[in-house]
Amino acid sequence: GQSLEQPSEVTAVEGAIVQINCTYQTSGFYGLSWYQQHDGGAPTFLSYNALDGLEETGRFSSFLSRSDSYGYLLLQELQMKDSASYFCAVISGYALNFGKGTSLLVTP
Amino acid sequence: ETGVTQSPTHLIKTRGQQVTLRCSSQSGHNTVSWYQQALGQGPQFIFQYYREEENGRGNFPPRFSGLQFPNYSSELNVNALELDDSALYLCASSLGVGQGRDTGELFFGEGSRLTVL
Numbered sequence: 001g002q003s004l005e006q007p008s009e010v011t012a013v014e015g016a017i018v019q020i021n022c023t024y025q026t027s028g029f030y031g032l033s034w035y036q037q038h039d040g041g042a043p044t045f046l047s048y049n050a051l052d053g054l055e056e057t058g059r060f061s062s063f064l065s066r067s068d069s070y071g072y073l074l075l076q077e078l079q080m081k082d083s084a085s086y087f088c089a090v091i092s093g094y095a096l097n098f099g100k101g102t103s104l105l106v107t108p
Numbered sequence: 109e110t111g112v113t114q115s116p117t118h119l120i121k122t123r124g125q126q127v128t129l130r131c132s133s134q135s136g137h138n139t140v141s142w143y144q145q146a147l148g149q150g151p152q153f154i155f156q157y158y159r160e161e162e163n164g165r166g167n168f169p170p171r172f173s174g175l176q177f178p179n180y181s182s183e184l185n186v187n188a189l190e191l192d193d194s195a196l197y198l199c200a201s202s203l204g205v206g207q208g209r210d211t212g213e214l215f216f217g218e219g220s221r222l223t224v225l
Binding site for chain 1: 112141143148149150151152153156163164166198200205211212213214215216217218219
């Protein structure tokens with residue numbers, strides 16, 4: 001079966017850095033994706049790691065360790081608009097299998 | 109470039125009824141996947157359609173069924189609605205069944221919020 005674990009809630013101050021961790025158990029692993037979803041909105045793609053290491057896209061970075069079945073999303077220079085839910089998702093077969101999500105609250 | 113569009117945006121049904129949700133994929137995308145997102149949860153994979161055929165299915169009963177049309181648009185049908193079917197139903201499109209594996213990226217619509225009373 002598939003399982004992904006990520007913290008349910010994280011709070012951080014505007015301008016700070018926050019890391020959201022994700023551990024997974026799966027078969028047929030292709031890669032780990034991260035999505036952002038604002039309340040009532042569509043999930044939007046942030047980043048993808050198929051190989052070990054760090055991927056950087058602007059203020060967002062994502063890391064993967066396949067041997068540890070672990071990844072994280074790093075958000076730098078937090079802005080109020082970053083308050084949203086963040087999901088890690090494992091690519092397995094043809095489907096994205098999502099974690100339950102981390103609700104990030106950015107405070108002034 | 110037109111994004112993924114879904115209709116209706118909101119609807120209310122009663123137990124036992126049937127519902128049809130519709131999705132138009134992003135321009136040029138030939139693969140459509142459907143997800144169910146309960147409140148406070150992550151999206152759960154229902155099934156994927158490619159070349160008008162079901163290409164993969166998650167852990168959902170047969171009363172969840174779908175169609176894909178030659179223009180790549182898709183429908184999700186749910187029969188014999190139950191209270192637990194209340195959720196946001198998301199459609200995602202991609203170019204080919206392998207795009208998710210290659211890039212990790214699917215393109216989601218804003219969903220249809222179904223309430224079953």
